[in-house]
Amino acid sequence: MYRCLKRVLFNRLCYIIYLTMITANIFAAENIPSDTTILKNSACIQCHEKQNSALIKSWKKSIHAKTSPVVNCVSCHGRLHKNMAAKARHDDTCIACHGGKEDPVVHSYSLSKHGILMQLEKDTYDWNKPNILANYRAPGCSYCHMHQGNHNVSKTVRKDIMSNTGVENVHYYTRSVCQDCHSPRYITRLMENGDSMLEIARKKVREANALIKQAEKTFSNKEMAPAEKQFKIMQQHLRNVDIGIGHQSPDYQWWYGQPALDGDLIRIKDSISELYRNKP
Numbered sequence: 001m002y003r004c005l006k007r008v009l010f011n012r013l014c015y016i017i018y019l020t021m022i023t024a025n026i027f028a029a030e031n032i033p034s035d036t037t038i039l040k041n042s043a044c045i046q047c048h049e050k051q052n053s054a055l056i057k058s059w060k061k062s063i064h065a066k067t068s069p070v071v072n073c074v075s076c077h078g079r080l081h082k083n084m085a086a087k088a089r090h091d092d093t094c095i096a097c098h099g100g101k102e103d104p105v106v107h108s109y110s111l112s113k114h115g116i117l118m119q120l121e122k123d124t125y126d127w128n129k130p131n132i133l134a135n136y137r138a139p140g141c142s143y144c145h146m147h148q149g150n151h152n153v154s155k156t157v158r159k160d161i162m163s164n165t166g167v168e169n170v171h172y173y174t175r176s177v178c179q180d181c182h183s184p185r186y187i188t189r190l191m192e193n194g195d196s197m198l199e200i201a202r203k204k205v206r207e208a209n210a211l212i213k214q215a216e217k218t219f220s221n222k223e224m225a226p227a228e229k230q231f232k233i234m235q236q237h238l239r240n241v242d243i244g245i246g247h248q249s250p251d252y253q254w255w256y257g258q259p260a261l262d263g264d265l266i267r268i269k270d271s272i273s274e275l276y277r278n279k280p
């Protein structure tokens, strides 16, 4: 009697396990879209929220989720569920939307050692590998800005070039990327140098700003226009120093950065002293 009961129970158990396996299989098959289904962005978010809600959250925190139009899943991954990660890792994904080769963001990187190595070697890389553990000899855009699949590209960028607010966090996160390939000591030195380089650039901007603010008390908007215009150009040159540091491009730190700022400051000084000279 007991034996018989045991056998029945066992058979039932097997049957239940078997059924569960079938249903799980059906769900799994439903869970991965086929290679040929054209997907909407809302579908990516809906399904991947269940797979990995942290990923969706990190994307939502990034500037990409806040610009208009939004840089969404399909902007980088495309609409077909095939080689999705490999496609997005490639520099071309980012460059096309970041202003092309001429844009300072892209140009500064192309002039760096990383950009040059990437240009030479990109066709030999296996883009299916994740952005970790020096899987690529040189880092591309996504290796630095989306390291370990982190979709918050803003983590590696300081919010305000004119101040050091939040810079420790940016340095902390960026450091973990660089140290896949470089020694901690080397990166510490680079970050310190970068910060002092940026501080030298900020001093020039502050000096120009103080001169303009002082002169504005005496002169009209129209008279101040040339100095104000030069000050706007100065902001672009300050940004060149910043991305020169971030992208390890000596050309952007020096050629397009510091000397350009010196030139701006001289022009602003000249323009304001002329106003004082001609004052009746």
Ligand code: HEC
Pocket: 030, 031, 032, 033, 039, 040, 041, 043, 044, 045, 047, 048, 051, 073, 074, 077, 078, 079, 080, 081, 083, 084, 085, 086
């Ligand atoms: C119905 C659910 C579902 C939808 C819709 C969906 N995915 Fe997925 N996706 C999955 C599952 C499940 C995996 C994990 C597959 C695996 O591990 O092989 C996956 C894997 C991925 C991967 C990693 C692939 C790799 O090569 O490592 C990326 C990237 C991805 N999806 C992006 C997207 C994007 C972008 C969309 C919208 C265009 C999307 N998915 C729509 C379920 C979905």
Ligand code: HEC
Pocket: 063, 064, 067, 071, 075, 076, 088, 089, 093, 094, 095, 097, 098, 141, 142, 145, 146, 153, 154, 155, 157
């Ligand atoms: C469809 C367009 C588009 C694509 C594709 C795109 N971006 Fe962006 N990205 C933007 C816009 C718009 C901004 C916000 C304005 C700006 O900084 O230029 C931005 C900003 C950024 C920022 C600055 C973050 C901040 O907080 O200031 C980084 C870093 C970045 N993107 C990296 C990448 C990387 C890496 C890729 C490729 C994996 C990429 N982007 C792909 C449009 C795009």
Ligand code: HEC
Pocket: 091, 094, 095, 098, 105, 106, 109, 114, 139, 140, 141, 142, 144, 145, 156, 157, 158, 159, 174, 239, 242, 243, 245, 246, 247
């Ligand atoms: C070696 C790592 C690395 C690589 C490779 C890299 N970046 Fe950056 N990038 C940085 C760092 C670090 C900063 C932040 C500088 C700062 O704010 O101090 C930055 C800054 C930026 C910014 C913000 C600049 C601004 O003022 O708006 C954008 C956008 C950006 N990168 C996009 C890209 C794109 C696109 C590529 C590829 C063409 C790329 N990056 C390649 C590390 C990298």
Ligand code: HEC
Pocket: 044, 045, 048, 055, 056, 059, 064, 071, 072, 073, 074, 075, 076, 077, 085, 088, 089, 090, 129, 130, 131, 132, 142, 146, 147, 148, 149, 150, 151
């Ligand atoms: C700016 C471009 C960009 C956007 C926008 C973007 N991704 Fe990604 N995604 C990437 C890159 C690059 C990788 C590879 C990261 C790595 O190798 O560490 C990736 C990896 C992934 C993976 C694999 C993660 C893993 O750790 O294996 C999934 C899943 C994914 N993305 C889903 C999405 C979904 C869903 C959205 C929309 C909410 C989205 N992505 C938006 C560029 C992007």
Ligand code: HEC
Pocket: 113, 114, 117, 134, 135, 136, 137, 138, 139, 143, 144, 174, 177, 178, 179, 180, 181, 182, 187, 190, 246, 248
């Ligand atoms: C995936 C590996 C990898 C990552 C990540 C990486 N680098 Fe590099 N880096 C290289 C390689 C390879 C070279 C070329 C070395 C050489 O000159 O032979 C290089 C060169 C450099 C150089 C130029 C050195 C010289 O002699 O001119 C600097 C500076 C640099 N990296 C800084 C950084 C910083 C800062 C980060 C993080 C934001 C970083 N790297 C992230 C691999 C990497």
